[in-house]
Amino acid sequence: GEDTWETLRFGETLIMTKAEVQESFMTYEIYDDTLTLRLVQEACRMLDVSSEVVLKLFGEYFFSFCKMSGYDTMLRTLGGNLVDFIENLDALHSYLALSYEQMNAPSFRVEKTEDGKMLLHYYSDRRGLYHIVPGIIEAVAKDFFDSQVHMTILNQSEENEHTGKKEHVVFLVVQMTNKAKKRSQLAGSDNSADTEDRKMKSRYATLPPCPGRRAPWEIVRSIVKFGQGNLMNSFTPCYPKKLWIEEQTFCNAFPFHIVFDDNLKVKQTGVNIQKFVPGLQTMDIKLDEYFSIVHPEVTFNIESIRKFINSQFVLKTRREMLPESSQQQSMLKLRGQMVWMTSLNCMVYLCSPKLRSLQELEKRGLHISDIAPHDMTRDLILLNQQRLAEIELSNQLERKKEELRVLSRNLEVEKKKTETLLYAMLPRHVANQLKEGKKVESGEFKVCTILFSDVVTFTNICAACEPIQIVNMLNSMYSRFDRLTNVHDVYKVETIGDAYMVVGGVPVPTSSHAERVANFALGMRIAAREVTNPITANPIQIRVGLHTGPVLAGVVGEKMPRYCLFGDTVNTASRMESHGVPDHIHLSPTTYRELENKGFEITERGEIQVKGKGLMTTYFLLQNLGLSEDRIMGRGAEEPYVYSDGQEEVTENRPGEQAWGKKDLENGGSEDSSPSLQGDLSNDAFSSRFCQLL
Secondary structure, three states: OHHHHHHHHHOOOOOOOOOOOOOOOOOOOOOOHHHHHHHHHHHHHHHOOOHHHHHHHHHHHHHHHHHHHHHHHHHHOOOOOHHHHHHOHHHHHHHHOOOOOOOOOOEEEEEEOOOOOEEEEEEEOOOOOOOHHHHHHHHHHHHHOOEEEEEEEEEEEEEEEOOEEEEEEEEEEEEEEHHHHHHHHOHHHOHHHHHHHHHHHHHHHOOOOOOOOOOHHHHHHHHHOOOOOOOHHHOOOOOOOOOOOOHHHHHHHOOOEEEEEOOOEEEEEOHHHHHHOHHHHOOOOEHHHOEEEEEOOOOOOHHHHHHOOOOEEEEEEOHHHOOOOOOOOOOOEEEEEEEEEOOOOEEEEEEEEOOOOHHHHHHOOOOHHHOOOOOOHHHHHHHHHHHHHHHHHHHHHHHHHHHHHHHHHHHHHHHHHHHHHHHHHOOHHHHHHHHOOOOOOOEEEEEEEEEEEEEOOHHHHHHHOOHHHHHHHHHHHHHHHHHHHHHHOOEEEEEEOOEEEEEEOOOOOOOOHHHHHHHHHHHHHHHHOOOEOOOOOOEOOEEEEEEEEEEEEEEEOOOOOEEEEEOHHHHHHHHHHHOOOOOOEEEOHHHHHHHOOOOEEEEEEEEEEEOOOEEEEEEEEEEEOOOOHHHHHOOOOOOOOOOOOOOOOOEEOOOOOOOOOOOOOOOOOOOOOOOOOOOOOOHHHOOHHHHHHO
16 A cells, blocks of 8 residues: 555654655666666565565566566567467567567577476576566466466576676476366366276267278367367478579568578578668678677577577668668668577578657668568557657656646645644634635533733833844743643634734633633743743743633634624623733633532732722632653653543524623733732742742
């Protein structure tokens, strides 16, 4: 899956063993083998298996991938048995090289030993990949030939060829058909059936032939003989006593052919090879003086050629041996088959020009008329011209697809940034409704807790400092406060200057709203001590006020919508802050009742005169007896505190219901004047530490 692929590409440990490869690959692009080997090494590390296992599994999957990619019929028709299939793999690679021009394919050669064993010779200059071969061959045998194959490595060596060192691996191939296995398993239980089979065989074998012509029963016998093949297997070719073709006609009919002896001396050539390589008209000239072997990458001698007699050979003209007028053109490549003639001790090379397109035909100074009418190279060039156009179109589509994928990924990143910014301004469910184009209805919340805070002597600080210092101080403070909103899951409503407003129980109702806001307030007080006053370099002090009650909440505005709270609860919470004491958390009576017996240390302040409210008995929140500072701040190794909530339903506003008006935050910025404590405080109501502070 995608997750495993990402882990394979980038690794999952601190050890630098990751594959570090690109995210995607193009179909017709050639990639270095170091990428493959890095992926194999990382897969071995992840799966804790050897590279041999990974490469063999890759070989099995690669065969399935080729079938799914449209090569199924081509592979099935490559050979009637496993030996023919393997011997024609080089021809298949030669054909695929028309589409994959830089493909560096291996070479295969099958050898039958005197005792009937089959040896598979694998040659490649791409080292370390030979374990893929057993996976491919075993999958081919199972799927195409209904047989089981077991392959063992007999020898592994490096051979020096003209192109450099080539890896040579010899496999012992043991093949057993599934039918043979079934027959061996059922041999003991079918004695009566075997007896009848033998009777039928003997009956057909003793039928007399008709004189003068082949008996019909002889034809039937060749078809229905049990265990001895069919009519095709009994075919015997008939050869003429002499070759009925003139030498001149043969050289014209096969204009691209070369006959040479075991010393590579040229004995005969086709007319068009003489035309494009004039030096071959000189008899007994050595072939390797004018040509080099491109494929298979072997030494140019008769022994190496006979070793790869079943492979397609590609020869390329040597530039220095051509006339000066032809040296500026692309070098002619010939592709064809080598056939050894034992009686003459010579080799005939039946070939055609190796061309991929009409453009290559022009570059080599050739014309369609130079190729014999019976030569399929004519059709191959024309068909491949269309194929190359389709490949180029496919490449363009793949590149556009990759560009779109990258753009889509970048768009998704930007979308997440936008959503993060939107969710920071509005509650998630409200933001989602706005994104969907829905109208967000205002809702009434029966109970919630609202917090206001401000910085003590903020006006004096602003008068004595540069604006950038004020911005840096507020940013440092608000960044700490914002982190605490995530720790205690409270909603930040807004900030105005030095005023910070938070609510618990809105927009998601929760029974622990007062506890969350109270712990948040305790965290604010701790965090504020970490922010310094630009004037005095001492920690700043804040005032905090809390009130609990009902509110109406909704989205206000269209150009820059805000989620706002309305109601007297907002006004009262602001009064708790403005009538508070520096470095203290001021509670209203309703908030006190919500926090009572919840593990908080609370002390009574006494009755004070609150603007617009008259006399109110208020309280100070001192600490949470059950939580440490680290848990309140959400830091260290301790797990964050988990609140036990009873979810409440939001009551939507009903038609005709009047919304509460939002009051001005009066006195919210009057840090210079502390509230009067004339007779409002009782000495019994404060702890000794607070009395000393006063």
